[in-house]
Amino acid sequence: MIQIQWLLPPQPLTSPLYNHRRTLLFSSHRRSLPPKHSYAVTLSNVSRKYFGVPACNCVNSESTSEESKEVVKVRAYPFHEIEQRWQKFWDENRTFRTPDDDELDTSKPKFYVLDMFPYPSGAGLHVGHPLGYTATDILARFKRMQGFNVLHPMGWDAFGLPAEQYAIETGTHPKTTTIRNIDRFRTQLKSLGFSFDWEREISTTEPDYYKWTQWIFLQLFKRGLAYQAEVPVNWCPALGTVLANEEVVDGVSERGGHPVIRKPMRQWMLKITAYADRLLDDLDGLDWPESIKEMQRNWIGKSQGAEVEFCVLSKDGQDTDTKITVYTTRPDTIFGVTYLVLAPEHPLLTSVVSEAQKDIVDEYKEVASRKSDLERTELQKEKSGVFSGCYAKNPVNGEAIPIYIADYVLGSYGTGAIMAVPAHDSRDHEFALKYNIPIHWVVTSDECCDDFEKPYSGEGVVINSSNSTTGLNINGLNSKEAAVEVINWVEKTGNGNRKINYKLRDWLFARQRYWGEPIPVVFLDENGETVPIPETELPLTLPELDDFTPTGTGDPPLSKAVSWVKTVDSSSGKPARRETNTMPQWAGSCWYYLRFMDPKNSTQLVDKKKEMYWGPVDVYVGGAEHAVLHLLYSRFWHKVLYDIGVVSTKEPFKCVINQGIILGEVQYMACKDKDGNFVSADSIDASGDHTQERIPDEKVTKSGSSFVLKDDPNIRLIARAHKMSKSRGNVVNPDDVVSEYGADSLRLYEMFMGPLRDSKTWNTSGIEGVHRFLGRSWRLIVGSPLPDGTYENQTLAVDENPALQQLKSLHRCIEKVTDEIEATRFNTGISAMMEFVNVAYKWDKLPKSIVEPFVLLLSPYAPHMAEELWFRLGHSTSLAYEPFPKANPAYLKDTTITLPVQINGKTRGTVQVEVTCKEDEAFKLASLDEKLSKYLEGKTVKKRIYVPGKILNVILERETNKVVAQ
Ligand code: ANZ
Numbered sequence: 004m005i006q007i008q009w010l011l012p013p014q015p016l017t018s019p020l021y022n023h024r025r026t027l028l029f030s031s032h033r034r035s036l037p038p039k040h041s042y043a044v045t046l047s048n049v050s051r052k053y054f055g056v057p058a059c060n061c062v063n064s065e066s067t068s069e070e071s072k073e074v075v076k077v078r079a080y081p082f083h084e085i086e087q088r089w090q091k092f093w094d095e096n097r098t099f100r101t102p103d104d105d106e107l108d109t110s111k112p113k114f115y116v117l118d119m120f121p122y123p124s125g126a127g128l129h130v131g132h133p134l135g136y137t138a139t140d141i142l143a144r145f146k147r148m149q150g151f152n153v154l155h156p157m158g159w160d161a162f163g164l165p166a167e168q169y170a171i172e173t174g175t176h177p178k179t180t181t182i183r184n185i186d187r188f189r190t191q192l193k194s195l196g197f198s199f200d201w202e203r204e205i206s207t208t209e210p211d212y213y214k215w216t217q218w219i220f221l222q223l224f225k226r227g228l229a230y231q232a233e234v235p236v237n238w239c240p241a242l243g244t245v246l247a248n249e250e251v252v253d254g255v256s257e258r259g260g261h262p263v264i265r266k267p268m269r270q271w272m273l274k275i276t277a278y279a280d281r282l283l284d285d286l287d288g289l290d291w292p293e294s295i296k297e298m299q300r301n302w303i304g305k306s307q308g309a310e311v312e313f314c315v316l317s318k319d320g321q322d323t324d325t326k327i328t329v330y331t332t333r334p335d336t337i338f339g340v341t342y343l344v345l346a347p348e349h350p351l352l353t354s355v356v357s358e359a360q361k362d363i364v365d366e367y368k369e370v371a372s373r374k375s376d377l378e379r380t381e382l383q384k385e386k387s388g389v390f391s392g393c394y395a396k397n398p399v400n401g402e403a404i405p406i407y408i409a410d411y412v413l414g415s416y417g418t419g420a421i422m423a424v425p426a427h428d429s430r431d432h433e434f435a436l437k438y439n440i441p442i443h444w445v446v447t448s449d450e451c452c453d454d455f456e457k458p459y460s461g462e463g464v465v466i467n468s469s470n471s472t473t474g475l476n477i478n479g480l481n482s483k484e485a486a487v488e489v490i491n492w493v494e495k496t497g498n499g500n501r502k503i504n505y506k507l508r509d510w511l512f513a514r515q516r517y518w519g520e521p522i523p524v525v526f527l528d529e530n531g532e533t534v535p536i537p538e539t540e541l542p543l544t545l546p547e548l549d550d551f552t553p554t555g556t557g558d559p560p561l562s563k564a565v566s567w568v569k570t571v572d573s574s575s576g577k578p579a580r581r582e583t584n585t586m587p588q589w590a591g592s593c594w595y596y597l598r599f600m601d602p603k604n605s606t607q608l609v610d611k612k613k614e615m616y617w618g619p620v621d622v623y624v625g626g627a628e629h630a631v632l633h634l635l636y637s638r639f640w641h642k643v644l645y646d647i648g649v650v651s652t653k654e655p656f657k658c659v660i661n662q663g664i665i666l667g668e669v670q671y672m673a674c675k676d677k678d679g680n681f682v683s684a685d686s687i688d689a690s691g692d693h694t695q696e697r698i699p700d701e702k703v704t705k706s707g708s709s710f711v712l713k714d715d716p717n718i719r720l721i722a723r724a725h726k727m728s729k730s731r732g733n734v735v736n737p738d739d740v741v742s743e744y745g746a747d748s749l750r751l752y753e754m755f756m757g758p759l760r761d762s763k764t765w766n767t768s769g770i771e772g773v774h775r776f777l778g779r780s781w782r783l784i785v786g787s788p789l790p791d792g793t794y795e796n797q798t799l800a801v802d803e804n805p806a807l808q809q810l811k812s813l814h815r816c817i818e819k820v821t822d823e824i825e826a827t828r829f830n831t832g833i834s835a836m837m838e839f840v841n842v843a844y845k846w847d848k849l850p851k852s853i854v855e856p857f858v859l860l861l862s863p864y865a866p867h868m869a870e871e872l873w874f875r876l877g878h879s880t881s882l883a884y885e886p887f888p889k890a891n892p893a894y895l896k897d898t899t900i901t902l903p904v905q906i907n908g909k910t911r912g913t914v915q916v917e918v919t920c921k922e923d924e925a926f927k928l929a930s931l932d933e934k935l936s937k938y939l940e941g942k943t944v945k946k947r948i949y950v951p952g953k954i955l956n957v958i959l960e961r962e963t964n965k966v967v968a969q
Pocket of ligand 1: 333421423424428
């Protein structure tokens with residue numbers, strides 16, 4: 004019996020990882036083990052190896068009495084001591100401090116590798132965070148070792164809603180919550196051994212930082228790029244507050260489920276549309292995932308078309324002075340227009356709607372005002388609308404067509420009015436069918452269906468499109484030619500003009516919130532004029548507030564800071580009020596990458612020289628959820644800063660990588676019929692007349708490509724991985740993994756799970772695998788543990804020259820690891836190291852000149868263990884700046900060949916030899932070969948003919964041959 008003791012910091016016995024370990028023990032002993040911190044069990048030698056316990060000599064270790072006193076420390080290697088020691092060492096020695104000012108040698112190449120900095124939430128880190136952070140840390144450590152100056156910083160995007168909501172609920176000041184959460188995040192990140200330069204840490208909530216966010220706002224304001232407008236917001240009358248989009252679910256408030264309406268309010272807007280073309284064009288030169296570039300292109304949504312005027316007709320069918328201008332990208336379909344649509348918020352509504360239809364239209368407008376643009380334009384939603392009671396004239400053929408009001412047309416895009424062509428647009432088609440409006444086909448192609456039942460939205464050849472009165476005839480032209488023709492015609496006849504439109508809207512930049520950057524302007528009491536505050540008065544700090552509850556009037560909470568709001572305009576000395584809206588959370592994250600280059604500068608946002616050296620960011624890693632807004636907003640600000648000479652590059656991020664998401668562990672569900680009996684998942688029908696029950700992993704086994712119940716293999720189970728969430732109980736906490744397996748194992752595992760960019764499923768036995776690899780590497784180099792579970796202080800490495808085979812294995816590993824890090828294929832880099840360790844286990848001796856480079860290769864991935872091994876190999880300084888090993892091509896060439904061996908002129912087999920192999924060596928290998936040795940054993944060699952690299956021919960003495968044969 005062996006006493007197994009968990010040498011781990013106390014942790015809840017119910018933690019999933021702890022349970023997993025216990026299950027492992029349990030399954031190797033086929034015995035149930037209650038959750039406790041110490042077990043007396045018998046370990047086979049296989050299990051002993053797994054737990055790092057010295058092997059036992061006895062054949063059956065079941066009941067030897069001395070052993071029962073043995074207390075075994077369960078762990079593959081002493082990561083707890085190692086990791087803490089090296090984290091302390093790095094901190095105390097400021098190992099990862101990026102040189103600054105005079106110490107910075109700008110003749111060296113630079114590498115700026117950045118993570119999308121986190122919002123420090125109350126929940127702490129989840130295992131998704133370290134995925135990207137480990138990848139960037141490997142790159143940072145690798146480049147440092149390659150002689151680059153590396154900038155690898157970390158900070159906090161700490162303004163935002165949750166801290167404010169928490170303040171409303173508990174009265175805790177958002178600042179207090181934020182500091183607490185930041186402290187937790189920092190501690191967690193440090194426990195993972197990331198080589199951030201913590202001296203550059205920034206938080207968007209610090210006045211020293213947001214002083215510059217406000218400064219950028221002032222520059223935007225001065226250039227007319229920040230302006231005020233009446234814009235609809237989500238107003239919740241019951242809560243008396245404006246809500247952010249994410250706080251509104253299906254038209255009601257997320258908290259309390261109260262109705263939310265759209266209400267126009269004065270807002271700050273940023274004119275990102277002025278940069279639309281540059282934001283689009285400059286995408287081409289970026290090394291970003293094509294998918295993100297495409298999403299940005301779609302978001303900017305540049306389209307080319309025309310604006311065409313339709314004259315509104317009076318009751319008796321005469322032209323009036325009122326004209327409706329529509330925007331269309333398909334002027335070629337103009338003969339197919341059978342109605343017009345105005346958005347419910349269109350300004351011409353009042354002059355178009357007939358007296359009879361007024362009430363119906365007003366009611367429709369009211370309902371539409373409660374819907375968001377997204378709801379209105381959703382393709383699946385049923386289209387609705389009302390007739391205005393009025394008609395307009397199609398300029399190309401003089402036809403009178405009805406004007407409708409429908410909310411699938413948005414007031415904010417194009418002109419807020421469309422010419423509807425139901426034959427060729429699916430939304431118009433659906434609408435026309437519903438309201439019995441004619442459908443006229445004007446484009447045909449091989450691809451469109453014969454029965455004209457479905458709309459055809461592609462291009463083709465134009466038909467049914469001529470009019471003798473207006474003289475326009477586009478029949479027979481293809482769509483592109485026809486469009487040009489129509490645009491020329493409308494321009495010539497004064498009915499419209501060519502037009503480029505963008506989907507991109509100006510950026511709504513104000514929030515009716517407390518926990519954000521104050522907007523640095525005042526409004527004069529006398530006339531409401533907006534006056535920016537002088538730059539010398541920045542930062543304009545957030546006033547202290549005790550009560551964060553909404554005002555009930557829609558005014559932001561800051562309006563409660565009465566003495567702060569009431570002020571004077573310092574340039575004129577006139578009484579004024581401060582702006583009480585704050586900036587959105589996007590603001591601080593728009594430019595933080597610049598501040599990391601020069602975080603303490605109190606006179607400039609960033610020093611020009613430093614920016615010229617460090618900019619742009621070389622590699623930027625973060626979640627795909629930021630593909631559009633964050634990346635677009637920061638590109639916009641960067642371009643403005645470029646225009647005013649603050650930055651020297653047109654784009655902020657040279658290369659962007661999206662790490663995939665980590666899904667929770669696969670869960671198994673069994674289906675049960677009405678009577679509660681298990682039924683196989685492949686036998687259930689879609690009627691849903693069954694329930695599902697979660698099955699614990701130990702009751703599941705694999706059968707072919709599916710999973711079944713161990714007890715009844717006929718019952719096939721449903722296996723599914725879900726997004727990690729508290730409600731599913733599948734959240735893995737990185738702290739638990741670190742205390743159970745160590746940070747190096749977590750780092751290695753997250754990199755080993757699969758390609759960085761892919762989505763992956765968490766699998767605790769996967770960590771066991773990499774943890775075992777680290778334990779094996781440790782024991783390969785340090786040796787087996789002593790009986791008390793500790794290890795010798797040195798290593799097993801010897802000062803001897805390496806064998807050629809050892810050099811070859813090492814250099815192959817160097818080449819692979821280097822290539823894979825450079826290509827950010829970290830998982831395959833790990834496989835190369837695993838292969839190396841497997842091979843190295845077969846060697847008798849471990850030369851230092853082989854072990855040391857291997858430790859350096861391992862160091863970006865598992866830095867704690869690597870530092871410890873480096874130290875044990877006799878080095879007194881950190882390996883962080885040791886040159887990264889370089890593969891020597893001489894050892895990479897495959898120098899072995901297959902040499903044919905003949906006996907008495909007949910080819911009898913082959914041997915693997917070095918190209919440089921001498922005759923004696925070749926003969927020795929042939930005599931050791933299983934097949935060839937049969938021909939050579941006991942015989943006398945008369946002659947050997949050896950052509951190096953080509954052939955070995957062995958001629959045997961005849962007599963001897965006979966003698967043996969007797
Ligand atoms: C006639 C037509 C015929 C259209 C056809 C399309 C197909 P993009 O490419 O996205 O710019 N549209 C214009 N303004 C709109 C608004 N405010 N709300 C909703 N839809 C609007 O789309 C431009 C097309 O979307 C325009 O071209 C217009 O419908 C519609 F076979 O005009 B089209």
